[in-house]
Amino acid sequence: MIFHLDQQTFSYGKSSAHSAGPAALSDISLSIKAGEKVALIGPSGAGKSSLLNLLYHNSPLQSAWCPQDGGLVDSLSVYNNIFSGGLERRSTLYNLVNLLRPFAAPKQEIEALARQLGLRDKLFTSVDQLSGGQRQRVALGRAMYRQQPVFLGDEPVSSLDPLQADELLALVLKQHETAVVSLHNRRLALNHFDRIITLRAGRFVFDGPSAGLTMVHLDAMYEVDASAAE
Amino acid sequence: MPLSNLASASSFFSMQLQGTGRRLFWLSIAFIVSALVCLPFADLQLHAVDPWLELSHIAWGMITPSFAHLTINELLQALGHTVAFALLAVVISVPLGVMFAMLFRFRVVRWAMASIRAVHEIFWGLLFMQIFGLSATTGLLAILIPYTGVFAKVFAEIFEQQSQLPTQSMSPKAGALSRYVYGLIPQSYGAMAGYVRYRFECALRSSAILGFIGLPTLGFFLESSFKQGDYSEAAGVFWLFLLLIATVRYWLKPRFWWLYALAAIGLLPESPTVYGSTVWQFFSQDIWPSSFVRGDLTASLSWLDKQFWQVAWPAIGTTLVITQLALVLTGILTVLMYPLATKVIVLNSVRLPSRFVLLFLRSMPELMLAFIFLLLFGPSAIPAILALAFHNAGLIAFLLSNASEADAKEHVTQAFAKRPLDRYVYQELPRRYTAFLAFLFYRWEVILRESAIMGILGIATLGFYVDSAFEDIRFDRAFFLIIITALLNIFVDGVSRSVRQRAGLTTANLAVR
Numbered sequence: 069m070i071f072h073l074d075q076q077t078f079s080y081g082k083s084s085a086h087s088a089g090p091a092a093l094s095d096i097s098l099s100i101k102a103g104e105k106v107a108l109i110g111p112s113g114a115g116k117s118s119l120l121n122l123l124y125h126n127s128p129l130q131s132a133w134c135p136q137d138g139g140l141v142d143s144l145s146v147y148n149n150i151f152s153g154g155l156e157r158r159s160t161l162y163n164l165v166n167l168l169r170p171f172a173a174p175k176q177e178i179e180a181l182a183r184q185l186g187l188r189d190k191l192f193t194s195v196d197q198l199s200g201g202q203r204q205r206v207a208l209g210r211a212m213y214r215q216q217p218v219f220l221g222d223e224p225v226s227s228l229d230p231l232q233a234d235e236l237l238a239l240v241l242k243q244h245e246t247a248v249v250s251l252h253n254r255r256l257a258l259n260h261f262d263r264i265i266t267l268r269a270g271r272f273v274f275d276g277p278s279a280g281l282t283m284v285h286l287d288a289m290y291e292v293d294a295s296a297a298e
Numbered sequence: 299m300p301l302s303n304l305a306s307a308s309s310f311f312s313m314q315l316q317g318t319g320r321r322l323f324w325l326s327i328a329f330i331v332s333a334l335v336c337l338p339f340a341d342l343q344l345h346a347v348d349p350w351l352e353l354s355h356i357a358w359g360m361i362t363p364s365f366a367h368l369t370i371n372e373l374l375q376a377l378g379h380t381v382a383f384a385l386l387a388v389v390i391s392v393p394l395g396v397m398f399a400m401l402f403r404f405r406v407v408r409w410a411m412a413s414i415r416a417v418h419e420i421f422w423g424l425l426f427m428q429i430f431g432l433s434a435t436t437g438l439l440a441i442l443i444p445y446t447g448v449f450a451k452v453f454a455e456i457f458e459q460q461s462q463l464p465t466q467s468m469s470p471k472a473g474a475l476s477r478y479v480y481g482l483i484p485q486s487y488g489a490m491a492g493y494v495r496y497r498f499e500c501a502l503r504s505s506a507i508l509g510f511i512g513l514p515t516l517g518f519f520l521e522s523s524f525k526q527g528d529y530s531e532a533a534g535v536f537w538l539f540l541l542l543i544a545t546v547r548y549w550l551k552p553r554f555w556w557l558y559a560l561a562a563i564g565l566l567p568e569s570p571t572v573y574g575s576t577v578w579q580f581f582s583q584d585i586w587p588s589s590f591v592r593g594d595l596t597a598s599l600s601w602l603d604k605q606f607w608q609v610a611w612p613a614i615g616t617t618l619v620i621t622q623l624a625l626v627l628t629g630i631l632t633v634l635m636y637p638l639a640t641k642v643i644v645l646n647s648v649r650l651p652s653r654f655v656l657l658f659l660r661s662m663p664e665l666m667l668a669f670i671f672l673l674l675f676g677p678s679a680i681p682a683i684l685a686l687a688f689h690n691a692g693l694i695a696f697l698l699s700n701a702s703e704a705d706a707k708e709h710v711t712q713a714f715a716k717r718p719l720d721r722y723v724y725q726e727l728p729r730r731y732t733a734f735l736a737f738l739f740y741r742w743e744v745i746l747r748e749s750a751i752m753g754i755l756g757i758a759t760l761g762f763y764v765d766s767a768f769e770d771i772r773f774d775r776a777f778f779l780i781i782i783t784a785l786l787n788i789f790v791d792g793v794s795r796s797v798r799q800r801a802g803l804t805t806a807n808l809a810v811r
Contacts, residue, residue, distance in 0.1 A: 139463025155472035
């Protein structure tokens, strides 16, 4: 068992300056086993981000975290942003020197990763120069460079074109044993995940295998959500 | 007519107003009342026989600057020392500030930083002068110690404002330093660099001011020529200093800071060798009352009792009275001056000269202004209050007029287009009022620090007694009074913070801290 939540109720005392007041969760029970690939879907404000945050704080050591707006450091290069995913594998001194002048070993690793992400020629560009889609790929790269068994992603491919989204989602899921990913795109959820959880107003509406589900089912759930939310 | 409108404009503050307006109204009233209460206790006597005659002499000096009695060598050396002290002090205190900012979650660090920044550069200078003489060591330590405290606090605040997401995305197992260096430090880089630039200007002022206690910077020549009544020469040094500050951005290229730092090391005056034992003797014995060093606790307590009630207490009173009066006068002057510097209210023919005056006041160290007012009005509280009020009003009014212009396009309503006074009381002032009070309260603690230091000019604030204790070689008393001053500062800082929090006064502008 990787994650186990038992009737968790969760609310933020005060919304912090940089999150737009995440939704509260009420009475959530959830077990995720190693090897499961879980997609979270639901309208915005349903509590997907809160749930992912909660999961991440439960096991930060074995999870690679890809937060919603990327959480990149604007003034650092693509290379250093990705490198920061693996700080714990090297000494502080090594990390400090690397910031001034990249070492050959991590450079090779990150170059290979960047090639897969289509960022090879942007490696030494600071990320504030990049487009939304490119930034999202950097955030994915950093999460992959964490090299953890679990991937937690909050809308990690929302600004990519459909083809790239498919490709990179497959890559990320292949590299992680377990994954919990929130998605807006229901087609991606059906195609890539074996379990789907639908949230509305902080509660689970549906939690089950994706096999047998179709877009029609999911659309129906969404519409119920949408009308109920009003 | 504008006048009747002015009367009804007070409805902006009126008692029926709920919420913010009402709160800020009462806050303003409370502070004006505090100043009125202080008024009878302030020494506001005019001692000078003929201030206007003196003023005309100074004014004449200002327009006929000369360096007749100074060699170009002396002048360049003083200029070099001023820049070198400021630059090296900043170059050293910035990394120290970053380091302590990273440790700011520890209460002991917060306390240590609060206490070192509560002691004014001049007090640090007077203290180190006893050990290191009039040397580079004294000049550098005097600036870099309090600046480390300021940088640590402001950098910690900047870190707090950053997004936590990058750090969250890293492994909790990564070392704290690595996480800062790949997260919060590059995230904060822009804000930190801007603040360091602003602080470098402050350091130039601090460095010049250290000349007043004898260090070989521009302030030294300024003071001595003023004292000799050579106003033309004083003006020469003064214009040179103002030029130095006004042109910082042209002669200082931040990219090459390390080159400048190397050059600055070469420009420093000599430092005599000081033995560790001397330093140890000073800090372990000289600055403590002899009874305390002997271990006689009863005698120490009676010493403490006497020093506090006979020396410190009246000086605290004077310092606080001057602080309150200066604070409220700063507010009044700001409200009067800033509309004259924004294009929302006035035309360029008024705006440009006003902005020049504001920049001038802002660049002038309080102590220099006080020195000039002292020549005019004699040694009372008046020069201190005026100097503090004009300098701080210049600074706040400049920021407010910038804010007003930044927000001008959306907000100028046609109805008021030709009636500047209406526009000011109905639109400008209400919009700017929260920021105005926030800036003012941030400056409260600064004004207190500075009014304590006014004592070295002979005004009976805490600094006067510190200075004379050093002159009498009563290090124990001087040290005790410095601690009292620091505690008073920490106290006022706390009061100011709680007032700001309760009134909801915040500002992202770091140039007031």
